[in-house]
Amino acid sequence: MNGDSLTYLNGFGNEHESEALPGALPRGQFSPQKVPYGLYAEQLSSTAFTAPRAHNRRTWTYRIRPSIAMEDFAPRPSNLWESAPISQPAPPNVMRWDPLPIPEQPVDIIDGMITMAANGSAHGQAGIGIHQYCASASMDKRYFYNADGELLFVPQQGRLLALTELGRLSARPGEILVIPRGIKFRMELPDGPVRGYVCENYGNPLELPERGPVGANGYANDRDFHYPIAWYEDLEGEFELVAKFGGHFFTAPIAHSPLDVVAWTGNSAPYKYDLARFNVMNTVSFDHPDPSIFTVLTSPSGTPGVANVDFVIFPPRWMVAENTFRPPWYHRNIMSEFMGLIEGVYDAKEKGFVPGGMSLHNCWTPHGPEAEVFEKASNAELKPERYKNTLAFMFESRYIIAPTRFALDTPARQKDYLGCWNGLKKHFNPAKP
Numbered sequence: 032m033n034g035d036s037l038t039y040l041n042g043f044g045n046e047h048e049s050e051a052l053p054g055a056l057p058r059g060q061f062s063p064q065k066v067p068y069g070l071y072a073e074q075l076s077s078t079a080f081t082a083p084r085a086h087n088r089r090t091w092t093y094r095i096r097p098s099i100a101m102e103d104f105a106p107r108p109s110n111l112w113e114s115a116p117i118s119q120p121a122p123p124n125v126m127r128w129d130p131l132p133i134p135e136q137p138v139d140i141i142d143g144m145i146t147m148a149a150n151g152s153a154h155g156q157a158g159i160g161i162h163q164y165c166a167s168a169s170m171d172k173r174y175f176y177n178a179d180g181e182l183l184f185v186p187q188q189g190r191l192l193a194l195t196e197l198g199r200l201s202a203r204p205g206e207i208l209v210i211p212r213g214i215k216f217r218m219e220l221p222d223g224p225v226r227g228y229v230c231e232n233y234g235n236p237l238e239l240p241e242r243g244p245v246g247a248n249g250y251a252n253d254r255d256f257h258y259p260i261a262w263y264e265d266l267e268g269e270f271e272l273v274a275k276f277g278g279h280f281f282t283a284p285i286a287h288s289p290l291d292v293v294a295w296t297g298n299s300a301p302y303k304y305d306l307a308r309f310n311v312m313n314t315v316s317f318d319h320p321d322p323s324i325f326t327v328l329t330s331p332s333g334t335p336g337v338a339n340v341d342f343v344i345f346p347p348r349w350m351v352a353e354n355t356f357r358p359p360w361y362h363r364n365i366m367s368e369f370m371g372l373i374e375g376v377y378d379a380k381e382k383g384f385v386p387g388g389m390s391l392h393n394c395w396t397p398h399g400p401e402a403e404v405f406e407k408a409s410n411a412e413l414k415p416e417r418y419k420n421t422l423a424f425m426f427e428s429r430y431i432i433a434p435t436r437f438a439l440d441t442p443a444r445q446k447d448y449l450g451c452w453n454g455l456k457k458h459f460n461p462a463k464p
């Protein structure tokens with residue numbers, strides 16, 4: 032059961048293999064003198080050849096034509112998809128945005144990608160781009176790959192159908208989809224208009240975090256990550272291949288579909304995950320633990336325990352902590368936090384942070400529950416309570432997250448965000464411990 036009608040291979044980072052025609056995958060070697068069915072062998076190296084074995088990712092594809100069978104690229108204007116570094120300074124203010132509108136005219140997911148913020152450097156292969164996509168049309172005769180980063184899609188409205196070199200994956204709100212750097216794809220919108228979030232990860236590929244003393248099971252379990260089976264198009268015609276490379280967009284004519292991989296084997300491929308499968312760990316005694324307990328995927332930086340980006344969710348769960356202020360505590364953090372809401376209500380912000388909305392609490396920028404939530408939670412009866420109807424997430428990064436000019440100026444920005452803390456009262460009474 033994977034939540035949709037496609038067939039998948041299970042297991043995070045496994046050495047998967049799949050063939051769309053029987054016997055298409057070479058047996059016992061990767062590069063025979065002649066590949067079955069007259070296919071070409073092509074290796075995709077997602078990590079350096081010599082990356083440590085536990086992190087090494089590569090896939091062998093067996094395709095109708097090698098990828099170099101194409102024309103030269105020419106520059107292509109980009110819309111609002113920007114890359115790090117962002118030139119203007121990032122003010123250390125709290126910021127929040129309403130959902131961006133979905134266009135009425137046909138716009139595909141590449142042209143509908145709007146960069147809200149970014150950090151690090153696309154050239155330097157460190158940091159992230161943070162985008163909201165608002166699209167109303169499937170990609171038509173157009174394929175895309177991103178040399179700058181891996182794409183983590185977090186749908187908030189509408190289903191995505193990714194037709195990729197390595198097969199097809201569907202993702203609806205509540206699921207995520209990850210397309211590794213460099214993998215060619217076309218995105219279809221089978222159920223109409225879509226909105227969602229994207230983390231464009233310039234750094235190391237996302238991986239499952241360690242479990243520590245929790246043991247061998249729990250959090251995001253490896254088996255719940257689904258990879259596509261081989262699927263190909265044998266199409267000739269006039270197509271376009273769009274590439275994002277070094278923060279710029281390029282276009283090349285291509286006379287056939289590049290989704291022509293008949294068989295593949297390897298551990299670098301797109302994957303999907305249903306966030307409802309996340310096995311939540313939390314306190315059964317007291318206090319609100321650090322949100323790292325909710326990490327689904329992490330892109331490690333060079334420093335142990337300090338992420339290029341963590342993808343963290345706040346899923347439905349029981350809240351049972353005794354004698355505890357249950358919402359997130361007031362907080363200042365060396366890590367920078369960008370949040371979105373897939374559905375429902377987030378416990379620290381009951382008003383103003385709406386599904387499709389976004390907030391930014393940067394490195395050392397103070398934040399925490401709005402005034403009303405503080406009063407309510409400080410006086411609530413602490414019965415076990417099920418948090419239903421909630422699914423927020425956070426992209427948390429070691430680098431300062433700089434909002435784009437668009438994000439600073441858009442009418443979707445809530446100019447009065449700080450106002451939600453206005454009602455915080457002074458309760459201090461030195462005579463009353």
Ligand SMILES: O=C(O)Cc1cc(O)ccc1O
Pocket residue numbers: 319320321322358359360362368379392398399425
């Ligand atoms: O709302 C936030 O800012 C995210 C967050 C959640 C939490 O449970 C603890 C700390 C934290 O930064």
Ligand SMILES: [Fe+2]
Pocket residue numbers: 362364368392398
């Ligand atoms: Fe926080």
